[in-house]
Amino acid sequence: MTAAEEIDHDLAGPHPIRSELIDGRAAAKELKDEVRVGVEQLRSVGVTCGLATIMVGEDYAAGAYERRLRRLAADLAIGYRHYWLAAEAGAEDVHRVVRQLNADPAVHGILLLRPLPAHIAEPELFAQLDPHKDIEALHPENVGLLALGTPRYVPSTPASVFHLLDGWLDSTGRDRARFYRGATIVVVGRSNNVGKPAIALGQERQAVVVSCDEWASHTGCLAEHTLRADVLVVAAGVPNLISAEHVSEGAVVVDVGINPVTDPDTGRTRLVGDVDLPAVLHLTRAATPVPGGVGPVTDVWLMRNIVLAARAATGSAGSGGRDDRG
Numbered sequence: 632m633t634a635a636e637e638i639d640h641d642l643a644g645p646h647p648i649r650s651e652l653i654d655g656r657a658a659a660k661e662l663k664d665e666v667r668v669g670v671e672q673l674r675s676v677g678v679t680c681g682l683a684t685i686m687v688g689e690d691y692a693a694g695a696y697e698r699r700l701r702r703l704a705a706d707l708a709i710g711y712r713h714y715w716l717a718a719e720a721g722a723e724d725v726h727r728v729v730r731q732l733n734a735d736p737a738v739h740g741i742l743l744l745r746p747l748p749a750h751i752a753e754p755e756l757f758a759q760l761d762p763h764k765d766i767e768a769l770h771p772e773n774v775g776l777l778a779l780g781t782p783r784y785v786p787s788t789p790a791s792v793f794h795l796l797d798g799w800l801d802s803t804g805r806d807r808a809r810f811y812r813g814a815t816i817v818v819v820g821r822s823n824n825v826g827k828p829a830i831a832l833g834q835e836r837q838a839v840v841v842s843c844d845e846w847a848s849h850t851g852c853l854a855e856h857t858l859r860a861d862v863l864v865v866a867a868g869v870p871n872l873i874s875a876e877h878v879s880e881g882a883v884v885v886d887v888g889i890n891p892v893t894d895p896d897t898g899r900t901r902l903v904g905d906v907d908l909p910a911v912l913h914l915t916r917a918a919t920p921v922p923g924g925v926g927p928v929t930d931v932w933l934m935r936n937i938v939l940a941a942r943a944a945t946g947s948a949g950s951g952g953r954d955d956r957g
């Protein structure tokens with residue numbers, strides 16, 4: 632069979648659309664069971680996995696994320712510490728906390744909760760992290776390893792995107808490699824922690840990967856790009872950015888966005904994605920909801936990276952800490 636014949640031609644042909652919601656909570660539960668085994672294996676040799684999070688200033692979504700991680704760490708018996716600094720804290724104050732955690736053997740992974748105040752330069756802060764404790768792969772060394780296709784850690788959010796896609800492909804009986812080689816993946820959003828690593832993971836799967844950011848919207852070209860997508864990954868942080876005019880029939884849509892929206896009548900805040908799901912669902916082959924899609928898997932994947940980091944740091948049994956999945 633030639634390479635041309637190996638692609639998944641099922642992507643191209645006409646087919647009745649039977650849209651499916653991809654259940655992130657179920658995928659997260661399964662992954663959590665695996666992570667729990669890893670945590671217990673380490674505990675049996677005297678190692679308690681440890682996570683530390685750092686937040687600077689206040690942010691609704693980051694605060695909600697921190698609380699979820701605290702609960703999940705407690706559930707998995709992973710040691711957890713949270714450091715909060717006021718929004719006025721200087722870069723050196725944050726660097727000092729990072730250096731202190733770098734030197735602490737009880738901490739295997741450090742998570743910097745974003746957004747950070749504008750006066751703190753992210754690249755300089757990321758470079759302060761011990762690359763072995765940089766479980767979100769933001770240190771230049773880890774960014775490079777990911778770009779080379781040999782990641783130490785696959786960052787949790789883009790890893791979860793592909794974990795859900797892989798699981799959906801398996802559930803439909805499609806061959807992953809054939810699917811990705813024949814697919815155009817369009818990634819909306821190009822942040823260092825989500826969009827860019829998602830591009831790298833798509834390229835690693837030999838897909839055609841198209842990347843667009845806010846300029847595609849400003850220049851009125853967003854739909855032109857997104858309509859090419861067999862797989863549309865949206866991580867822009869803009870509620871309802873993606874509507875029916877952006878989605879081709881048969882596309883798989885993965886919504887990464889988590890946006891707090893306050894109801895003007897009740898004053899209550901709820902979280903919504905970047906995709907207007909009711910408007911696009913009839914077009915999609917499969918789509919992830921918000922909440923209940925990428926988010927729950929991201930939380931667990933982060934804990935999975937903690938287990939990898941603890942194994943590598945302690946020389947304990949299991950994989951050497953270099954990730955082979957995502």
Ligand code: NAD
Nearest residue numbers: 788820821822825844845848866867868887888889926929
């Ligand atoms: P970010 O602000 O760092 O980056 C946003 C990116 O989207 C930028 O590249 C920007 O140019 C682009 N963008 C902004 N407006 C756009 C527009 N109108 N059209 C096209 N592109 C646009 O954000 P981030 O950290 O990448 O997060 C993106 C979203 O994903 C947020 O809602 C965040 O809360 C969410 N998030 C979810 C998870 C999860 O686990 N589900 C994890 C991390 C982030």
